Amino acid sequence: DAGVTQSPTHLIKTRGQQVTLRCSPKSGHDTVSWYQQALGQGPQFIFQYYEEEERQRGNFPDRFSGHQFPNYSSELNVNALLLGDSALYLCASSLIFRDIPSSYNEQFFGPGTRLTVL
Amino acid sequence: EDQVTQSPEALRLQEGESSSLNCSYTVSGLRGLFWYRQDPGKGPEFLFTLYSAGEEKEKERLKATLTKKESFLHITAPKPEDSATYLCAVADLNAGGTSYGKLTFGQGTILTVHP
Numbered sequence: 019d020a021g022v023t024q025s026p027t028h029l030i031k032t033r034g035q036q037v038t039l040r041c042s043p044k045s046g047h048d049t050v051s052w053y054q055q056a057l058g059q060g061p062q063f064i065f066q067y068y069e070e071e072e073r074q075r076g077n078f079p080d081r082f083s084g085h086q087f088p089n090y091s092s093e094l095n096v097n098a099l100l101l102g103d104s105a106l107y108l109c110a111s112s113l114i115f116r117d118i119p120s121s122y123n124e125q126f127f128g129p130g131t132r133l134t135v136l
Numbered sequence: 137e138d139q140v141t142q143s144p145e146a147l148r149l150q151e152g153e154s155s156s157l158n159c160s161y162t163v164s165g166l167r168g169l170f171w172y173r174q175d176p177g178k179g180p181e182f183l184f185t186l187y188s189a190g191e192e193k194e195k196e197r198l199k200a201t202l203t204k205k206e207s208f209l210h211i212t213a214p215k216p217e218d219s220a221t222y223l224c225a226v227a228d229l230n231a232g233g234t235s236y237g238k239l240t241f242g243q244g245t246i247l248t249v250h251p
Contacts, residue, residue, distance in 0.1 A: 022179070051238070060140075060223055060241030061180070074238050108179050110239075124170065125239060127179035 020045050022111050022128035030134045031099050039094040039131045043111030050092040051125060052084060053108040061108055067092050068114060099135045106130045138163045138228050142242035149214055149249050157209040157222055157245045165229030169207050170239065171200050172223040180223055214249045221246050 023042045031037050043050050049068045053061035063076035067086035086092045090111075096103055110125035139162040149155055161169065168187050172180035184193045186202040193200050197218065199210040209222055225239040 053239075053241075058243070060225070060243045061239075063238045063240070066238065076238065106177075124182050124185055126182055127172075129179045130177075132177070 022109055022126055024107075024109050024128040024131050026131060027129070028132045028134075030136065032136050033099055033101060035099050036095065036097045037099060037133060039096075039107050039109075039133070040091070041094070041109030041111075041128060042091045043109075044126050047111035047113045047126070048090050049112045049114050050086060050090065051110045051112070052092070052094045053110065053127075054078075055106040055108055055130070057105075064094070096133075101135050104133060104135045106132050138226055138240040140224055140226055140240055140242035142222075142224055142245050144245060145243070146246040147248070149211075149247070151215055151249055151251050152213050154210070154212045154214070156211070157247070159207040159209070159224030159242055160205060161207070161224070161226045163226050163228045163240075167227040167229040169202055170225045170227070171198075171207070171209055172225065174221045174223055174244070176221075211247070214247075216249045216251050219247055219249045 022044050025040045041050055051066040052064040054064055055061040064078050064082055065075040065084055066073045070086045081097045083095045108130045109128045112125045141160045143158045168185050170185050171183040173183055174180045184200040186200055189202055189204045191202050197212050201208045221244040223241055223244045225241040227239055
């Protein structure tokens with residue numbers, strides 16, 4: 019059973035450039051969330067995608083955008099990179115039970131993409 | 137705004153020396169509290185979900201408990217391989233919209249177990 023996969027593993031960019039990170043969810047999962055984790059901090063929620071729509075967004079500027087494809091995989095795009103964007107970017111997947119709206123399903127994380135902005 | 141505070145920031149134990157990690161939280165309505173383990177340079181690994189006060193869950197040397205204001209992760213007779221950062225996160229029942237997934241994390245507790 020394949021877990022959450024992310025690519026690339028590492029990435030080095032310069033200020034002002036644009037980057038695209040990719041995520042494939044765990045088999046059977048339909049929801050993807052993205053998090054940013056700075057060194058020594060806990061992950062911070064960027065946004066979540068379900069049914070190819072952004073469902074909720076954290077306190078991140080519009081430079082951060084995303085997309086979910088019909089096969090449930092997802093991309094995170096960051097434009098006009100800043101030094102402060104250097105972090106570990108984590109993708110997490112889960113499964114939503116539509117007929118149990120109060121339920122909550124655990125999120126399973128991928129290994130992350132380490133982005134360094136110079 | 138949801139808040140999660142973990143203590144201590146770092147904990148050093150001798151092998152076999154039991155201890156507890158604390159997670160204090162503030163949410164308008166708790167949908168779930170989650171514990172994760174994270175090894176350096178890797179993604180968080182899911183450990184436990186707790187839904188209501190009084191609930192307890194166990195896995196090997198780890199036991200998680202939940203009250204209305206905090207959660208504890210008890211580590212019994214730890215081994216060096218238990219060394220990692222332990223993260224606590226909450227999901228808010230009243231997050232709004234069609235959100236199913238926002239987790240608010242604490243900053244983590246770095247656990248080091250010496251042989």
